[in-house]
Amino acid sequence: MDYLSNNVAVNLKRTRQARGMSLDQVSEQTGVSKSMLAQIERGTANPSLGVLGKITSGLRIEFQELIQPPRVDCCLVTPEDLVPTKEQTGQYKVWTCLPYEDTRLVEVYRIEVEPGATYISGSHGEKTREYLVVTDGVLTIECHGQKYDIHKDQVFKFETDQGHIYRNMGTEKACCTCFFLDYHGK
Known part of the structure; x- marks a missing residue:
C-alpha cells in the first residue's frame, strides 16, 4: 500500500469510527458503495478523485483531512x-x-x-x-x-x-x- 492510500485508509476509518458510523451509514451519506468504502479502509482500493470528493463532501470534511499523515496517538522512540x-x-x-x-x-x-x-x-x-x-x-x-x-x-x-x-x-x-x-x- 502506498503512502497516500495508507493515509486515506487510516483517516477514513478513524473519522467513521469517531462519529460512530457504520460502513452502511457512510455509504448512504456519501453515495460510495459499502464494498468500495471497506476496500478503501483496508487499503486494497485506489479510489479516484471523484470517489474521494464524494467521501469528503458526504462526511463534510476537508480533502486535506483525508490525505494528510494520520494522527499518531502514541509513539515510543528508542x-x-x-x-x-x-x-x-x-x-x-x-x-x-x-x-x-x-x-x-x-x-x-x-x-x-x-x-x-x-x-x-x-x-x-x-x-x-x-x-x-x-x-x-x-x-x-x-x-x-x-x-x-x-x-x-x-x-x-x-x-x-x-x-x-x-x-x-x-x-x-x-x-x-x-x-x-x-x-x-x-
Whole structure:
C-alpha cells in the first residue's frame, strides 16, 4: 500500500469510527458503495478523485483531512535504534527523537557528550526555549555568557536565541533529553 492510500485508509476509518458510523451509514451519506468504502479502509482500493470528493463532501470534511499523515496517538522512540542526526566520533551524538511537525511546536532530542568533549549548538532563533533534563553524568551548559552545571535528574531551562555549548567536564558520558519549544505568536 502506498503512502497516500495508507493515509486515506487510516483517516477514513478513524473519522467513521469517531462519529460512530457504520460502513452502511457512510455509504448512504456519501453515495460510495459499502464494498468500495471497506476496500478503501483496508487499503486494497485506489479510489479516484471523484470517489474521494464524494467521501469528503458526504462526511463534510476537508480533502486535506483525508490525505494528510494520520494522527499518531502514541509513539515510543528508542534513540539508540535511530541514526544520529549529528555525530562526531568520540565526542558527541545527537538524535532527533520527535521532530517539529506542522501543528506542533515542540521538538525532542537526545544528546550524549563523551568525557572531556564539547557539543556546540547554534541559535534556534527568536522565541525558542530549551528544557533540558540530564539523565546521566553532569553537563556544563554555557549560554547567555554564563556557565551552569546540570547534574543527573536536574532540569534546566534557557532561551535558545543564541548559540550555546554543552560540555562534559566529568569522567563518564553525560546524557540529556532536550525539549525545544517554539513559542512564536504566543
